[in-house]
Amino acid sequence: DGGITQSPKYLFRKEGQNVTLSCEQNLNHDAMYWYRQDPGQGLRLIYYSQIVNDFQKGDIAEGYSVSREKKESFPLTVTSAQKNPTAFYLCASSQVVVYNSPLHFGNGTRLTVT
């Protein structure tokens, strides 16, 4: 089945450590996105990528970094510079050739930093 896989589902880290969240898709989508969701709030866009080897900052990129070396993969690193990293992180993808096409989401990674 085609879809987006995020791993792990739960992640625990100590403050001051960098952590990388995995996102893999087999939908052959060009565009990929990372969102952050805090309890009772909407989704905020962290980074997005339209094509391999290119990515853009979203609304809350500070303290995060990404790479897009392969079409299928868009890992997100939460660095120690991120002030409040504990959150639910969602990865998504979409087609580029279809204007404003719907997003396909993974099932998220819940990161807890103590």
Add this chain to the structure above:
Amino acid sequence: SQQGEEDPQALSIQEGENATMNCSYKTSINNLQWYRQNSGRGLVHLILIRSNEREKHSGRLRVTLDTSKKSSSLLITASRAADTASYFCAPANAGGTSYGKLTFGQGTILTVHP
């Protein structure tokens, strides 16, 4: 990208009743999308309505769009306990890039009691 504002924030109904959620936005759109999120999971795309459409149906879902009022509504008929979830609208801006850099509000939390 602009954010939709969903209303009400929470809705509680009995199984079999209809549920109506509303969405308002601020600037011209190409289309408007509705998504559902079950607790602890990713978002799932439900339906997309284009700016030149006034109503669209998909199974028990009915979406309306009034571009003059910059608003949309999602109606779920004959609701079931399995419809319990958060519902988000995402207005996709007219113009700009072709890929779906969407922004999501806080959503409407729907609870359907058996």
